[in-house]
Amino acid sequence: MLSASSITADIPEANEWTYSMRREMQEIVKGLFLGPYSVAVRSKENYLEAHGITHIICVRQEIESHIIKTHFVHKFQYLVVNIKDSVTENIIQHFQKVKNFLDCCFAAGGKALVHGNAGISRSAAVVLGFLMQKYCLGYNEAFSLVQQRRFCINPNEGFVQQLREYEPIYKANWSVSTNGQCSSREQSTWKRKRDSIENDDAMDE
Secondary structure (H helix, E strand, C coil), X not given: XXXXXXXXXXXXXXXXXXXXXXXXXXXXXXXXXXXXXXXXXXXXXXXXXXXXXXXXXXXXXXXXXXXXXXXXXXCCEEEEEECCCCCCCCCHHHHHHHHHHHHHHHHCCXXXXXXXXXXXXXXXXXXXXXXXXHXXXXXXXXXXXXXXXXXCCCCCHHHHHHHHHHHHHHHHHHHHHHCCCCCHHHHHHHHHHHHHHHHHHHHHC
């Protein structure tokens, strides 16, 4: 399992965002892509294979299963996460199984796509929860990381509130597993990487 101190090696460079990119998937950290359902339809099988995708997390409500489909169960490993895009929906309950699935994917050398319908709210919240837990990031830091690669993300207010409430939960788990809280060195490593990205963006303006 990757540690928080290794996050700098896992962050790909962000491309300049264009409006059309919302219909594509973006690599958020090494091996983890976030995008819309349109990249996981039948016609995109070769596209997914070309990017090395081996695992797919499909975030949908059960009643959407006839619209948001799992087309490639013969080719990729799937995890379907039943989430409604509602401010009252409990998303924290799904975080551990998502992390287990992604940890298995990366341990096997695979790459994963997380998609909902538009790749903006539900699937973005799932990715944020995973990154916060895996790299011991606060919500704002995780959001900044994801948004710099997929600018259109916009989790609903209920999801944002739950993600903020989730922070002390996973940090307590980190404290138990590492005999201490997320270290200042781990946090400063991420902050240096974030500042470097922001400085590069400013120079391009």
